[in-house]
Amino acid sequence: MFCFQCEETMNGTGCTKSGMCGKKEDVSILQDRLIYALKGYAFCNQQGRKKNADDKTFGPFVLEALFSTLTNVNFDAGYFEKMIRETIQRRDAVCQKVCSGACDSVLSGVSKGMADAATISLDKLMTKDPEEIGILATENVDVRSLRETLICGLKGLAAYGTHALILGSEDESVYIFVEKALISTMDDTLSADQLVGLLMECGSFGVKVLALLDTANTQTYGNPVPTAVKTGVRKNPGILISGHDLKDMDMLLEQTKGTGVDVYTHGEMLPAHGYPAFQKYDHLAGNYGNAWWLQKEEFEKFNGPILMTTNCLVPPKDTYADRLFTTNMVGFSDSKTNLKLKHIPVRVDGSKDFSEIVKMAQKCKPPESLEDGTVMTGFSHSATLSVADKVIAAVKAGQIQKFVVMAGCDGRRKERSYYTDFAKALPKDTVILTAGCAKYRYNKLDLGDIGGIPRVLDAGQCNDCYSLVVIAMELAKAFGLENINDLPVVYNIAWYEQKACLVLLALLSLNVQNIVLGPTLPACVSPNVLDVLIKTFNISKNSDVETDMKRLILA
Template sequence: MFCNQCEQTAKGTGCTVLGVCGKKPDVAALQDLLLHALKGLSLYAHAGRQVGVVEPAIDRFTVGAMFSTLTNVNFDAQRFIPLINQCVEYRDVLKTKVSAAGGKVTFEDPSAGFQPAADLDGLVKQGEAVGMVNDHTADADIQSLQQILVYGLKGIAAYADHAAILGQSDDAVYGFIYQGMAALTDKDLTLNDWVGLVLKCGEVNLRVMELLDAANTGKFGHPVPTSVPLGHKSGKCILVSGHDLQDLADLLAQTEGKGIYVYTHGEMLPAHGYPELKKYPHFYGHYGTAWQNQKKEFAAFPGAILMTTNCIQDPQGYTDNIFTTGQVGWPGVQHVKNGDFAPVIERALALPGFPSDEDKGSVLVGFARNTVMGVAGKVIEAVKNGDIKHFFLVAGCDGAKPGRNYYTEFVEKAPADTVILTLACGKFRFFDKKLGDIGGIPRLLDIGQCNDAYSAIQIAVALANAFQCEVNDLPLSLILSWYEQKAVAILLTLLYLGIKNIRLGPSLPAFISPNVLDVLVKNFNIKPITTPDEDLAAILNK
C-alpha cells in the first residue's frame, strides 16, 4: 500500500505497511480500486454531459463512493465490494446511453474497460496493481498536482454528499468531479493545465460549501449563540459523532419521550446552536473532545454511540456499543441504514447510562455568519476605536501527531485586544478556554464545523466590504491546521479566492512537491507555522 493523503502519514512521506489511521493494506487497495473504477465511470459521465446525458442517481452514488475513501470513514473491506461492482455497472449504463446519444465512448485508459474480480482477494490484487489514481509516468510536479486535485475532489464529494442528503445539489459540482477524474487519463495536459484544474477545484468547493450552508440553515435554521454543558445528566444516553445533522435530527425525533439524553461528540458540538435541533429538551450537552481521543472517551461512555461521518477509530473494547451509518464502516460494527436508529436506541436502553448529574461547565457555540453579521456594526466600531486590534482564524482539523499544542499556546498567548474565530475540530485544543470579551463581544467565537467554512469566508468578505478593502488587507490572519481531504478542498478554495499569508501546520502535505510548494509560497505566501511567539510577533508587528 501507499497512502499519503492525511497529515499524519508515516514518516511524513506515506504509509506503506499499515495506515496510521488504522487502515489495513487490503482496504487501502480496495479504495484505490474504487477510485480507479470511478475514473472509468467519470470518462463516460463527462462525455455524457457533452451530449445531454445526465443521471442523477449515478451522481449521488459517485459522491458517496468517493466520500467512503476519505481518511477515517470506511475501514470495512466487505463494504467496498458492492461499491466497486455498482460503479462498473453504472459506468456501463452510461456508456450505452452516451453511445445512443452520439457521444464519445472509446477511451484508451484501462479504467474504461475495467472488470472487477469475482472475489475479495482478486479485488485486492487488482487494487494493488492499479495503485494510487494518478499518472505514475508523469513528472513529480504533475503527479503532485494530480494528487492535490484528487484529494480536493474527495473533499468536494464529502460536502456534496452532506448537501444532497438535505436536498441541495448543483449539476455543475458533479460535472466538475467527473471532469477532474477524467482529466487523470489525459497525458497531454501541461503543468499549467493542472494548476488551473486545482484552482478550479477550489472554486467548485466554494459552491458546494454554499450549498451545504443553505441546506443546513434551510432545514435547521441559522445557528444562534448557545451555551452547551460539558457535563451530563443522570440517565440513559446516546453519543453522536461526525458531521451529519440529518442523522442527529432523526435520532432526536426517534428518542423523544424515551428517557434518553442525546450528547454530541467532536464536530457535532456546533449542532447545539441550530434552532430546529435545540428545541428537543433531551438534546443535552457535549461529551469528550476531538476524534483522536475517542478510544479512551468512548470506552468510558455508558451508552450507545453513533458515528455519522468520518472520524471513527478502532472501537476495540466497545464494539457492541458503537454503530455506524452513512458512508462509515468498521468490520464487526453494526451498520444502520435509512435513518432507522432503533438498534442504537435499543442498545442505549440496555446500557446503564450515567448514574448521576455532573457539572463540568459549558462552552459557547453558534457564532456562524448570521450571528456575527448581526453584530457587525458593533464589531466594526470596536475595530475603529482600537478596542479590537486583530482577528485570528485559528481553525482546521485536530490530530494526534506532536506539534498541535502550538494552536493551544497560540490562542492562550494572543493579546487581550484580539478576537479568535474558530471552526472544525482543531478548536478542541482550546474550545473551553475562558478568554473573556471585548465590549460584550466574546473573544472566542465558534463558527461551527469544518462544513461551516463558508460562514468564515462570508464573515471575512463582509468585514472587507465594511472597511472597503480586500480580505488580504484586513487585520485578519489565518492560522490553519489540516488533517484530511476536506481541509485540502477548503485550502484550495482560499487559494482560488486569492487569500494570502496563510500559516499552515503542523506539517506541510507530503503530496506537495518542492516546486509546487515554491509556487504556493511565491504566489500566496503560504508558510509553515513556527512557534506561537514568533508567529504572533511577525503578524502583529508588521
C-alpha cells in the first residue's frame, strides 16, 4: 500500500504497511482498486453522455464511493469489494449501450492506463499489481502531486455533495465535473498548468457544493442561532451520535421521544444544537466529549450506544465495540478478531430504524460525566450577519482589530497544542471565526467578548465552512472593498483530511491570499507544486505562536 491523503501520514511521506488512521493494507489496496474502477466508469459514462446513453445514477453512486474512501470513514474490506463489483457492472452496462462492447474506436487516442481502466475485467482488477493502479503508478512526482491533490479535492467534494443529496439537493454540473476530473487524472496529454486549472475548478465547485449544502441544511432545519450547549450529563441513559449527518440526527430524535433515553452529540455534531428544528426536543441533552481522536477514551465512559453517521470513526476498543453502530457509508470489520460493527441500513424510502439502538440504550447506565459547563455554537452567516452593523461599528471604533479564521480539523499530533496556545495569545481585540472540529482546541477557553460579541464565533461543522466565506464576502461589501484580501481577516487553518483539502481549494479559487496551514503541509503536495502555491497565493506552513502572531496579527 501507499497512502498519503491525511495529515497523519507516516514520516510526512506516506503510509506503506498500515495507515496511521488504523486502515489495514488490504483495505487501502481495495480503495485504490475502487478509485481505479471509478476512473474507467467515468470515462465510459462520459462517452455515454455524448449519446444520451449515460448512467443517470452515475453522480450519486460515485459521490458515495469517493466519500467511503475518506480517512476514518470505512474500514470494512467487504464493503469495498462490493463497491468495486458494482462499479465494474455499471461501467460495463454503459459500455454495452455505447459501443456494444467493441470499443476500440472509442478508446483510440486515450492513454494506456485509461484504456485499461475502461475495459479491465473484475477478476483482473482484483489481482492486478497494486503499484500499477495506485498513487505511485504516476512516476512524475509533480504530475502525481497534482493528480492526487485533485483526487483529495474530489473526495471532499463528494462528502459535501453526499450530505446535500441526502437532503434532496443536487446539481448535475457537479457530477459532470467529477466525471471530467476523474478522467483527467489518467490523461497524459494534460500539462501542469491544465492540472492546476482543474484544481481551481475543483475549488470553485467546492464553493458551489458548500452553498448547496448550506441551503439544504437551513431550508430543512432552519437558520442556526447562537446557542449555549450543556456539556454535562443527566441521570437518564443516553445515545451518543457522532459524525456529521443531520438527517440521521433528526430521525434519531424522533424515534427516541418518550423512551426515557437522552440523546447527546459528539464531535462535529455539536453544531446541530443551533438548528431551531432540533431545539424542540427536550431529550437532546447536550454535547459529550471533544474531537474525534479522543473517542476511544470518551466512548468507553459514555456507557450507552454510539451511532457513527459519517467520517471520524477510529478503530474501536473491545470495551465498547458492541455498543458502536454505523450507518451510511461508514463501516468497520477486522478479520483477525472477527469483529464487524453493526450497521443500520437505509430503507427504500430514505428512513432508518434505530429501534435496536434505543432498546440497547434503555438497558444501559447513564453516561459518566466528563465535564460540566456550556459551549457556544450557532454563529452561522445568518446569525453573524444579523448583527453586522454591530460588528462593523466595532471594527470602525477600533474595538475589533482583526478576525482570525481558525477553521478546519483537529487531530492527535502533540503539535496541535499550538492552536490552543495561539488562541490564548491573541490580543483581546481579535475575534476567532471557526468551523469544523479544530474549534475543540479553544472553544472551551474563557476568551470573553467584545461589546457583547463573543471572541469565538463557531459557524458549525466543517460542512459549514461556507458560512465563513459568506461572512467575509458580506463584510467586504459593507466596507466597500472589492478585494476580500483587504479585509482585516487572516487565516490560520488546521487540516487533517480530504474535506479540508477541498475547503482549501475553495478558498484558493476565491483568490484568498496568505493562508497559514498546519500542523504540516499535505504530503501530496510536491516541492514544485508548493512553490506554485507560494508564488500565486503566498500560502505557508505555521511555525510557532510568537512568529505567527507577529506576521498574522501584529504586522
